[in-house]
Amino acid sequence: MAERADVVAIHVDHEACTECRMCYVVCREIDLNAVVIGPDPLHRFEIDMGRCLYPGCTTCLMYCPSPGSIVETVSGRSLVPPPPEAWVEARRWARVAS
């Protein structure tokens, strides 16, 4: 997974997001907890770039069902559905039975 210096900022596009919370569930499952419920009155999901490892970690992108709802902040590039380079073997979290 990426070192912090390699991190690229991403954010939730609330115009596209359906607030299904899959990104929140996924990120918590891998113990990153970079998706948080924002403190605004709508309780929308936000990405905490103090914790997020993108592009070293792309797991939330693989389970987001709403096109265009997670984007690279600077480039504006949509990451949903995930571009092919985002789901290479090296970016996957190994899941084995405990």
Place this chain on the structure above:
Amino acid sequence: MPRPNHPLVQEFLDSWVYPVGFSGPGVEFRLRMTARCLPIWNGATARAAKTSAADQQNPSEEWKVERALAGYALEGPQMSIKQMATQLLSVSIPMQEQYIDLQRMRARQVWDELKHGQLNADVLLRGGWIKREDDLMEDVRANAQDNLAYFGLTSMFLHLHPLARAAQNYFVEAIAYLGITAALQAIDDPLIRHQMRSQQLEELMHFMEGKYQIDAYALRAEDQKPIEEAFDFLLKPWATRMSVAFGGREQGASG
């Protein structure tokens, strides 16, 4: 040599099925199940496209009514209360620590399915085919669907493994998403498009819940077994019937 996938199915695979965030036995199991689903996904998508193209050419408005009645019967209380709400109970209290997010997904889906039923009622109301939603109580087409009572249509199935429903989320919700996607390519009626577009991404969301649950949780043979048994059931030709209004076969028809 395998037959090529329907273009919409291929796009679905590349965008939503194959991208994966985990590696391990859950993912490997899901891809094996995907290969079993593909013939049905392809056939259902092709039939939905054909039916939608025929509907688009049909000068009568009866097809709109049929679609909305079938959608109302399939979604709403049928799916939300009889299936999803009772499926919440398949997670016993000792399992809640492990599957609390699975329960939250199902709680969200209860709400989604209610909305979908309401969307179809809205079509009938706005189209002027009913005056009040109560009118639907008089129409058997709005209240009956012919899918078999697979795992959880009633509260009698509390013994089911919490993950068994992942098969339904994965297999059937994909068909719903693909069917709507095919219909949106053909149908330009604004009322029907509004209903379908409102529903489309939530069908994809429900599919994604199944994908996630299998990838993340179905790691041991004993966890995969109840899911595969549900797939075994759902993949039988008589188990899941697509409504005729959405491109399903008439009773007794072949092909």
